[in-house]
Amino acid sequence: MDSYLYARVGLPLKFSIELPVQFRDIDVMGHVNNATYFQYMETARVELARRLGLVTNGFRPSFIVASARCEFKKPIRDERRITVSVWVSRIGDRSWDLDYSIHGPRGVQYAVGRTTQVAYDYSSRSAIRISGKLRRELGKYVEVSLKFRETD
Numbered sequence: 001m002d003s004y005l006y007a008r009v010g011l012p013l014k015f016s017i018e019l020p021v022q023f024r025d026i027d028v029m030g031h032v033n034n035a036t037y038f039q040y041m042e043t044a045r046v047e048l049a050r051r052l053g054l055v056t057n058g059f060r061p062s063f064i065v066a067s068a069r070c071e072f073k074k075p076i077r078d079e080r081r082i083t084v085s086v087w088v089s090r091i092g093d094r095s096w097d098l099d100y101s102i103h104g105p106r107g108v109q110y111a112v113g114r115t116t117q118v119a120y121d122y123s124s125r126s127a128i129r130i131s132g133k134l135r136r137e138l139g140k141y142v143e144v145s146l147k148f149r150e151t152d
Contacts, residue, residue: 014085014087014140014141014143015044015047015048015051015085015086015087015141016044016083016084016085016086017043017044017047017083017084017086018081018082018083019040019043019081019082019083019084020080020081021076021079021080021081021082029075030077031075031076031077032075032076032077032110034070034072037070037072037102037110037111037113038068038070038113040082040084040102041068041070041084041086041100041102041113041115043084044084044085044086044100045065045086045098045115045117048086048098048141049063052134052137052138053137054134062119062120062121063117063118063119063120064117064118064120065115065116065117065118066095066116066117066118067114067115067116068113068114068115068116069113069114069115069148070100070111070112070113071111071112071113071148071149072110072111073109073110073111073112074108074109074110075110076102076104076110079104079105081104081105082102082103082104082110083102083103083104083105084100084101084102085100085101085103086098086099086100086141087099087141087142087143088138088139088141088142088143089114089142089143089144089145089146090145091130091135091138091139091142092130093129093130094118094119094127094128094129094130095116095117095118095119095127095130096116096117096130096138097114097115097116097117097145098114098115098117099112099113099114099143099145099146100112100113100114100115101146112146112148114146114148119131119134
């Protein structure tokens with residue numbers, strides 16, 4: 001499926017997670033509620049963070065989310081499962097961007113998103129520089145940055 005999806009919509013697929021569309025995700029309009037897309041992105045982000053060692057069993061993350069954005073392409077109505085692909089699109093001194101694609105099993109893209117994470121020290125309550133080790137790990141998931149619609 002991954003190679004088909006890449007060929008169909010040109011998505012980077014270094015890390016993807018398949019999620020069920022739950023009954024609770026559907027709103028009175030008969031499609032997945034807009035807030036749920038952010039939950040889908042959060043689930044993918046946390047799984048990638050676990051893979052990178054940023055979240056431990058005690059669930060103390062070493063980063064905070066500074067911003068989140070989602071651009072809706074098409075409503076999710078009849079899917080039982082969706083796939084969320086996530087990749088690193090920018091690495092700065094203290095922060096990095098993750099880009100997301102939420103798509104169905106036949107390559108239909110429902111939404112794209114971006115979050116900015118900041119490396120954070122909870123004891124000093126301040127942003128910190130990204131370590132060399134984390135920079136190398138993030139680098140394994142770097143792909144092209146998404147283009148978003150311009151707004152007024």
